[in-house]
Every structure is written in C-alpha cells, then in structure tokens.
Amino acid sequence: MPEPLFQKIALVGIGLVGSSLARVIRRERMAGTLSIATRRAETLARAQELGLGDEYFLDAAEAVRDADLVVISVPVGASGAVAAEIAAGLKPGAIVTDAGSTKTSVIREVTSFIPENVHFIPGHPIAGTEHSGPGAGFAELFEERWCILTPLPDTDAEAQAKLTRFWEGCGSRVDTMDPEHHDMVLAIVSHLPHIIAYNIVGTADDLEAVTKSEVIKYSASGFRDFTRLAASDPTMWRDVCLHNRDAILEMLARFSEDLSALQRAIRWGDGDKLFDLFTRTRDIRRSIIEAGQEVDVPDFGRHVLAHPKPESESA
C-alpha cells in the first residue's frame, strides 16, 4: 500500500464540508490518522457514530497535535477563535488551511495566530448542498468542483503543491486567486444569489393577500428553486454577510440598479427590452452545463428522479 499523502490530518469542524472531507480522505486513503474536532458534544458524538475519523476531540488544540494538515471548516465568524485555540498545538511544518466562503476576513483574523514555522494557505472549495451537519456529507461532494486557494505572499511553494494534490485527491480542480478578487467573485456567484433567495422567500412569507398554503402548493412554477438556497445554514450565511460586507453591498447595488431598469421596462411595456434581456441570459446556462458545472437535464433532473423510466420516452 502506498504511503498516505499525510501522516495525520485534523479536521476542525465536522459539518457538511468537514464530514465530506472525512469520507473522501478515508476513501482515498489520504491520511494515516484522521483526527476530528468540533465544539459541540452532540455533533462530535454523531461524527463518532458515523465512524468518520480515528480520533475525536472537543478540544481542537488536542486534535491538531502532530497533524501534518489541519483543515478548518467552520462558519467564517468562528475562524479567528479556532486559530487562537489551535495555535499552540500546531506542529512545525504543518499546513493549515480552511474552507471559508470569504477570504480577506479569514486571513485578517487567522494569520496573526499562526506560528512562523507553520504554513497557512487559505482555501475555499466551491461545493455544497443546502443541508448541514456531519450526516449531510458525502465523499463525492468535491468531484468536478473547483477549489480556490488564496496563497499569501510568503506561501511556501512545496506546501502549496501538497495542498493542491490533497484537493485533487478529493476530486477537485484547483485554482489560485488573489483574496480580494476571490471575495468579489464569490459575492456575485454565491453570496448575492443566497441573499436574493433568502429575501424572496421572506417576501412571500410576509404577504397577506396570498396565503402560505398557496405559496407552497403552486411553488413548482418557479419559487421552489429559491427555497433550496434559502434553506442553507443560517449561521454560515449570517457570517458571510458580515465578513464580505463591502463586496456584497457593491453587488447588491448593481443588482438593484438593474432591477429598477427592468421594473421600468415592465411598467412602460417595453417588450423589446424585456425580450433582449431574457434572450441574452439563456446562453449562460448552456456554458455552465458545457463547463461540467451543472447537470445536462431539464428541471435539474427532478422529473428523472420522480419518474425514473418515463413510459412515453419514444413519443
């Protein structure tokens, strides 16, 4: 059997991302020992019940002792506290990375706690579902998804190459990016969509003229799509909003400006303007499917799942 990529890996946080990592690390035999830490006893017991690791700790400092790779996957608002907690336990030469959705704030809050002889390389796997907790993870989560590393100016090239091999071992493709640019890109592709989804679901929930039961019954006409993102973990998304404020406000301003123009076109019956926008947006989905970032079936494949073998396929 070949040597594992790391003698010991410690996962701090065992939610959707952490528990998916645990599963793929085991499947790909990437760690000699897999150590798991989380703050809540209940979550740790669940991880243990699922057999996700070799060792389990409520104290993250104990979990990271002797680890060659430490992956922090906690809501970004907790990154600084975790770094402070593990700092003294880190092994010289270890690689510390994270899976947070914002990067400048994580760098700001984590870096000062990391000892000189430890390699801190911030990262962000662009993968997830709306479910959370140790039971929600699965080994295939990262397959064909991008993982963005935002190395610091003094990042060790060898450590970065090893971390890249780790993510590739998880099935990811790996990109590097400037942290500020990462936060701008994610504000439009991830943060704004979540905020808009939360907002529209909130608006529908607040109406008086339309009942909640009507919203639910007729949701297949579009609304239900938004409820998926709006069912994401509230702590994670509160933290994202607080930690990527400037980029999010910039994207929100652009979105609102465009929406006002669209609203005006509707008010004044400008059919050509509407038709132009609605035509232009069609292509981008095709490109996403071609890039392997979306399933190539109508309606996200819901009908395939509901009716595995349509009788009328030949019609």
Place this chain on the structure above:
Amino acid sequence: MPEPLFQKIALVGIGLVGSSLARVIRRERMAGTLSIATRRAETLARAQELGLGDEYFLDAAEAVRDADLVVISVPVGASGAVAAEIAAGLKPGAIVTDAGSTKTSVIREVTSFIPENVHFIPGHPIAGTEHSGPGAGFAELFEERWCILTPLPDTDAEAQAKLTRFWEGCGSRVDTMDPEHHDMVLAIVSHLPHIIAYNIVGTADDLEAVTKSEVIKYSASGFRDFTRLAASDPTMWRDVCLHNRDAILEMLARFSEDLSALQRAIRWGDGDKLFDLFTRTRDIRRSIIEAGQEVDVPDFGRHVLAHPKPESESA
C-alpha cells in the same frame, strides 16, 4: 376499450405544454382523434416527426373543427389572435381552455371571440421546465402538479367537471380560483422568481471586475440555480411581464423594500436580523417537500444523477 373522454381534442400550440399534453392524451387514450395546430411550418413538421397527433394543421381554424376540447397553449400575448382565428371553426358545445400563465388578460382578450354556445374555461397548469418546443414535452409533466381553473361567472358546471376530469387524467390536481387572485398568486410564486433570476444573470453578465469565465466556473456555489429559470422561453416571459404588469409591479415593490432592509442589516452588521430571516426561510422548503411539490433530496438530486451509487453511502 372504454369510450375516450373526448371524441376529438385539438391542441393549438405544440410547445412544452402542448406536446406534453399530446403525449399524456395518447398514453391515457383521452381522445378519439388528436388534432395539432401551430403557426410555424418547422414546428409542425417536428411535431409530425415525433408522431404527437393524428392530424396536423398550420391553420388553427381547421384543427379545431369538430373538436370537443380545444386547448390553447401559446404565449399569452398570442391568445387573442388565436381566439379570433379559431372562433368561426368552433363546434357548438365545445370546451375551449388555455394554459396561459396570466388569466385576467387572457379572459379580456379571448372571451369576446368565443361564440355563445361554446364553453370557455380559462386554465393554467402549474408545471414546466426551462426547455421549450415540441421535443421538450413528456407525458409526466403534469403529475402531482396543480392545474388552476378560473371559471367565468356563467361557466357551465358540466363542462367544468369534464375539463377537471381531463386534467386529472393528465395526473394533475385541480383547483379553481378567481382570475385576479390567480394573477396575484402567480406574480409571487412564478413571475417574480423568473424576473429576479433573469435580472441577476444579467447583472453577472455585465460585470467588468469578474469575468464571464469566472461566473461559469464557480457557478456551483449558488448562481447556477438561477440560470435555470433565466433559460426559460423569452417570448413567453416577455408576454407574462406585459400581461400581468400590475401584480408583478406590486410584488417587485415589496421585494425591493425587503431587500433594502436586508441591505441595511448587512451594512450595519445587524447579525441578529440576518440570522432571524435566514432561519425563518428554512421551514418553507420542508413544507414544499412535504406537499409533494419538490424532490426530497439535497441539491435537487444533482449528486444522485451525477453519482448514481455513491461508494461511501455507508460512511
């Protein structure tokens, strides 16, 4: 073999809805003869190639001759013209219905053309995908989905009961509603979600600081969900915006007001307010799944489709 529900059904329009109806009508043997009409020769040829009906016409007036049920499924902006075209050919006692996403405008534009001895009962099946055209339909489209009928004050009870049986034969559940209320409900559950999706995809497409290739690569972080609705038929959605203007503007105003409040909470770092909204919206998805209007798998089941038998299922 039992008598079919209708001796002859005519479908005017053979896009996603029309062609799905054709397939389920055939599967359930609901028509003695199935007649198909569409304006474009190319679309008609495609329908014929797919063997969707028994008779094919470019002239809708010919298609509806002797039909006991006529289903108009065209973009709502074309409903009035279709009604004018078929009026003279309609058989006394026939039922005419439609599948349009707006109801007050269709009633306004269609009713005056319908002869006294013909039953016009407006309808709207709440079902669809982002694909369009005769090749996009499938017999299961209406299964477990609601179909809303908006009968007029003088609607014949027997004709309405027969139309209800027809939609139930397609697999739908049937509701009745006041047309104005229908338009208000659909503005929030369907029209606003589509407009918001078109808008955000347009905003992303217009950025200078983030490239289109970045939007595509990292779209799995949320954005790709919106591209599905934003890939819907431009003509259909232009017409919806023009024909349900008042209800849409009302919903847009509420959405924007709520978004401003959310934006303010982000600007001022009001974490509690964000957490409250993000928690409240979570429940509604669960209700939609329980109501049978959404698949009960994370990520719309994309991972199930991409990885049919996860190796790590037991982990």
